Structure formats: structure tokens, C-alpha cells
Amino acid sequence: MLEAAKRVAPVAGEPLQLGPLRLHTPVILAPMAGVTDVPFRRLCRLFGEDGLPPAQKRVLDHAVAGVDAPAGLYVCEMITARALVEGNEKTRHMVTPDPAERVRSMQLYGTDPDTMERAARIVAQEDLADHVDLNFGCPVPKVTKQGGGAALPWKRDLFADIVSAVVRGVAGGGRPIPVTVKMRLGIDAEHLTYVDAGRIAQRVGAAAVALHGRTQAQYYSGKADWEPIKRLKDDLSVPVFGNGDIFAAADALSMVEQTGCDAVVVGRGVQGRPWLFKQLVEAFWTGSASGFSEPTLGEVAAVILEHTDLMIANSRGEEDALRKMRKHLGWYLRGFGLGGHMRLALARVSSRAQLVELLDSLDASAPYPPAALGKRGRAGSMRKPHLPYGWLDSTTLDAGERSRVAAAESDDIDGG
Numbered sequence: 008m009l010e011a012a013k014r015v016a017p018v019a020g021e022p023l024q025l026g027p028l029r030l031h032t033p034v035i036l037a038p039m040a041g042v043t044d045v046p047f048r049r050l051c052r053l054f055g056e057d058g059l060p061p062a063q064k065r066v067l068d069h070a071v072a073g074v075d076a077p078a079g080l081y082v083c084e085m086i087t088a089r090a091l092v093e094g095n096e097k098t099r100h101m102v103t104p105d106p107a108e109r110v111r112s113m114q115l116y117g118t119d120p121d122t123m124e125r126a127a128r129i130v131a132q133e134d135l136a137d138h139v140d141l142n143f144g145c146p147v148p149k150v151t152k153q154g155g156g157a158a159l160p161w162k163r164d165l166f167a168d169i170v171s172a173v174v175r176g177v178a179g180g181g182r183p184i185p186v187t188v189k190m191r192l193g194i195d196a197e198h199l200t201y202v203d204a205g206r207i208a209q210r211v212g213a214a215a216v217a218l219h220g221r222t223q224a225q226y227y228s229g230k231a232d233w234e235p236i237k238r239l240k241d242d243l244s245v246p247v248f249g250n251g252d253i254f255a256a257a258d259a260l261s262m263v264e265q266t267g268c269d270a271v272v273v274g275r276g277v278q279g280r281p282w283l284f285k286q287l288v289e290a291f292w293t294g295s296a297s298g299f300s301e302p303t304l305g306e307v308a309a310v311i312l313e314h315t316d317l318m319i320a321n322s323r324g325e326e327d328a329l330r331k332m333r334k335h336l337g338w339y340l341r342g343f344g345l346g347g348h349m350r351l352a353l354a355r356v357s358s359r360a361q362l363v364e365l366l367d368s369l370d371a372s373a374p375y376p377p378a379a380l381g382k383r384g385r386a387g388s389m390r391k392p393h394l395p396y397g398w399l400d401s402t403t404l405d406a407g408e409r410s411r412v413a414a415a416e417s418d419d420i421d422g423g
Contacts, residue, residue, distance in 0.1 A: 023246060023269055025214045026185035027074055028110060028138060030270065031066050032059075034079035034259065034287045035217070035248060037189075037274035038114035038140065041084060041334075045105045046317035048081040050310075051281045052108070055079050058288030073137040076110040078288045079270075085142050088117030088126035089416055102135050111135070114189070115173065116142040118155045118165070119413035124172035131180025139177055141170060141213075143190040143204070144250075146223045148393035154412040157191045157223035158394050160204040164403045165412070167207045174212035185214035189250070189272070192235055194392050195224040198399060201235055202242060209245045217248035217272050223392050227275070227385045237266040248272050254381055256283070256290035256299065275383050279338025281310065301380070304343055305371025311339050312366070315359055329357050342379030345369065 022029035036043060036051050055078030056067060066077040083101065090098040104111045113136035117123040123141075130136050143166070145156030152158075160166045170188060177184040188208040193199035205216045218239050220231035231251025240247040249268035253259050254276040262271055277283045282302065290296040302310070315332055322328035336353045345353075349365065356362045395412065404412065 022075075025138065025187070025246065026183045028185055029075050030080060031063075031075065031077045032079045032288050032291050033263070033270035034284065034291065035270055035272045036079070036081040036277065036284070037250065037272045038082040038084055038112075038142070039274055039278075042278065043082060043084045044101070044331075045083075045103075045321045046314060047281070047335075048083065049105055049107060049317060050314055051277060051284045052078060052081045054282050055081075055284035055288045058285035058292075060289065060292050063292055070109055073110060079284070080110060080112050080138065081108070082112040082114050082138075082140055085114050085116045085145070086126075087416075088115050088123045089119070091115075091126045091129060092122055102130075104135060110137045112138040112140060114140040114142050116145070116150075116155065117169070118153060118159060118416045120165070120168040120172040122413070122416070123169050124176040127173040127176025127186075128179045131177045131182075131184055134180070136184065138185055138187070139173060140187045140189055140217075141173060143188060144217075144219050146191070146221075146226050146390075148390075151223060152393040152395065153415040154395045154398065155416065158194060158392065158398065160190055160200040161194055161198060161398065161402060162404050163203060163207060165409065166204055167211055170208050170213055171211035186212065187215040187217060187248075188213045189217040189219070189248075191219045192222045192232070194394070194399070195222050201239060205239050205243050205247075209243050213245060215246040215248060215269070216243065217250050219272075220249070220251035224389055226388075226390050228388045228390075233262055233266050236262070236268050240267045240269075246270065250274070252276075252382070254383060255296065256286040257296035259287055260290055260294075260296050275385065278383055279335065279341055279379075280383070281314075301375035303371060303375065304369055304373035307339055307343075307375070308366040308369065308371065311336065312359075312363065315362060319359065325359060326357050329359070329362065332356075332362075338383070341383070342376030343369075343373060344376075 022031040023033055059078060070077050086098060086102055113130060115126055130139060142156060143160050150156035174186050177186060190201060190204055192201050201218055208216050218236050220233050220236060236249040246269035248270045249262045249266050250272035253271055253273045259271045286299045318328040318332055319325055333354055352365055
């Protein structure tokens with residue numbers, strides 16, 4: 008594995024090209040609703056840049072804003088196109104770029120080509136992003152029951168229209184903005200879409216395709232199948248990114264070795280472990296995933312406070328920031344023997360001072376628990392796909408169905 012990993016590890020001066028963008032390290036933070044906001048993206052990126060070996064840190068010094076991504080791409084949480092077009096206040100806050108971000112990546116979601124094109128034009132004309140990703144992978148019922156997310160690529164005509172609409176939309180900003188597509192294998196084992204969708208995306212102008220090795224029905228259960236990633240890589244000429252079950256740097260190198268994918272997309276594995284990006288970046292530059300040490304409880308606490316301070320700076324007040332931090336606290340402290348009373352107190356924390364007091368009472372020398380490594384985040388079991396009535400009857404939409412899908416887009420999805 009090591010020799011294969013070395014062959015695919017990037018070297019200075021040979022980044023992966025996505026339109027005008029140069030991806031110097033093939034790692035990407037997956038967009039996650041309610042997670043990959045400005046504070047979390049910045050924290051992950053800083054860890055990633057810290058993983059660059061000294062000889063390669065010169066890439067940071069000469070990086071061109073909006074073009075060079077020395078330590079990978081860090082994609083914002085899903086943005087609903089309709090909410091962006093309608094000027095939703097929450098969505099406007101979510102799309103406000105982090106001024107420290109080197110390459111600004113945004114994921115758009117929608118089921119109406121016209122709305123998606125208008126949203127993409129806003130992104131380009133208002134200079135909100137340097138890269139746009141499209142969400143065709145979300146398995147959540149409130150999205151798929153409207154024909155969106157992982158359900159949408161089944162309708163080949165609608166899928167093609169949306170991708171091409173966004174490619175047109177971003178072209179209206181005066182500078183090239185690459186559009187990528189993130190998708191799943193299909194709806195279930197009997198209704199796979201990834202090969203056709205990959206070919207369509209490439210044909211209508213997508214700069215790359217990311218594939219999660221699960222179907223919509225699998226949700227996050229079981230084990231991701233990486234073989235289709237290899238098949239798609241062999242089938243397409245645009246870059247292919249692999250996604251699914253990357254919980255350690257060794258997983259990332261294994262995925263590249265087994266599939267030949269051009270980059271890895273990491274989601275659940277980084278929840279509560281933003282330092283994973285340091286390990287990932289270092290592994291890709293050295294070709295080795297060995298020798299990494301995990302933080303002590305005291306070091307985890309220091310990361311929590313750094314994350315909290317970033318969150319306070321990006322929220323409507325301290326209480327709002329701490330409310331958003333509560334889910335992160337559970338992820339950060341997973342596996343540590345804190346006791347029920349402490350966990351309850353952390354789940355109710357409402358101020359930075361209170362959080363500091365609680366963290367200071369913990370045993371800072373406690374080692375990172377092995378049980379907290381490996382699979383993280385949502386899992387569950389297979390689920391019956393939630394789809395619009397008659398969705399599987401045809402791979403195309405008639406005019407009435409297309410109108411209903413477009414109208415339903417914002418029914419259950421709030422701003423962003």
C-alpha cells in the first residue's frame with residue numbers, strides 16, 4: 008500500500024487542476040448541514056495546513072487567493088438555492104465567505120433548474136465562492152421525498168438540466184468557477200444511477216464528480232462500497248473523488264490505492280476530530296499513515312475552546328454560539344469517561360465561562376480513548392427510500408411532474 012500511496016501523493020508543482028483551481032493536497036471536507044460552518048471549516052483548514060511538511064509549507068507562502076488550495080478544499084454546509092434567490096437572512100449569513108479562507112467552496116441544493124441557475128449567477132456575480140458543488144447525495148427523507156438529493160439522479164433529464172443550468176449560471180460572473188457534483192450509487196441496489204449520472208455530469212460541463220459508496224436506501228449503514236468509485240474513475244475523463252468510511256488517514260490512502268480516485272471526501276470521520284485533517288494532509292504528502300498520536304483530554308479541551316471562540320465570533324452572541332457548540336461537544340468528548348452528570352452539564356452549557364469551568368475540572372492527562380476512533384456519526388440501518396409517488400416509473404419527468412418537483416423544493420427545507 009505504501010508504494011501505491013507514494014505514487015499518488017501530490018508533489019509541489021503538480022496539483023490537481025479543477026478549472027482554474029489548484030488542489031495541492033487531495034483532501035476535501037464534505038459539506039454537512041449544521042456542521043461545516045465558517046468556524047468549523049477554518050479549524051479544519053488550519054489543522055490541514057499544519058500537516059504540510061516543512062518543505063511544502065512554501066506553498067502556503069505563495070498561494071494565490073481563490074486559486075490555490077494547499078491543504079485541500081473545505082466546503083460549506085448545504086445552501087438551498089431557492090432561499091439564496093429569495094434573500095433568506097439565515098442563508099445570507101451562511102454564504103458570507105470566511106475572509107481567511109483560501110479557496111471558498113459552496114454546495115448548492117435545488118430541484119428546479121431555473122432557480123439553480125439564478126442562485127449560481129448570484130454566487131458568481133457577488134463573488135461568494137470560487138468553487139460550487141451540487142448536492143445529489145443527501146439521503147434524508149425530507150429531501151428525497153421531494154425528488155431531491157440522492158433521489159434526483161434517477162431522473163436523467165432533470166439531473167442534466169440542473170447541472171448544465173449551474174454551469175451556465177456561474178459563467179455569468181466574469182471568471183471561471185468550477186462546478187462539481189456529489190452523488191451516491193443510486194436509490195437502492197436495483198436502481199443504480201452513478202454511471203449514467205457521472206457521464207451526464209461530465210458531458211454538460213462538471214469539473215469533477217464525487218461518489219459516496221452507498222445507496223440512498225443504505226443511508227449511512229453498513230460498509231461503503233469503494234469498487235464503484237474505481238469503475239467511475241475508469242469510465243470518466245474528469246477527476247473522480249471518493250467518499251465513504253474515511254475515518255483515519257490510512258483509510259484515505261487505502262481508498263486511493265484501491266480505486267485510483269483523484270481525491271478523498273471526508274465527512275463523519277472529522278466530527279469531533281478536526282485534527283484528522285492534519286493527519287490526512289501529512290499522509291498524502293509523505294505516503295505514510297503511521298506514527299500519528301491522538302490528543303490528550305487537555306489538548307482536546309484546548310481545541311474545543313478554540314472552536315468556541317471562532318463560533319462566538321461568527322454568531323449572534325455567546326449564548327447562540329454555545330447552543331451551536333453543544334453537538335460538537337458530544338463529538339469531541341466521545342469515549343472519555345466523564346460521567347452522566349458532566350455530560351448533562353455540557354449538554355446545557357450556555358456561556359464560555361461555564362464551559363471553561365467544566366473543562367478545567369476534567370483530567371487533562373487522560374489519553375484519547377481507542378473507542379472514539381473508527382466509525383463516527385450517523386449509522387443506523389437500511390431504510391425504505393422516501394420518494395415522490397411514481398418516481399421509479401420512468402427515468403424522465405413529464406411537464407406536470409417537473410412543475411410539482413420544483414414547487415415542492417422549499418416545502419420542508421428552511422433557509423439553507
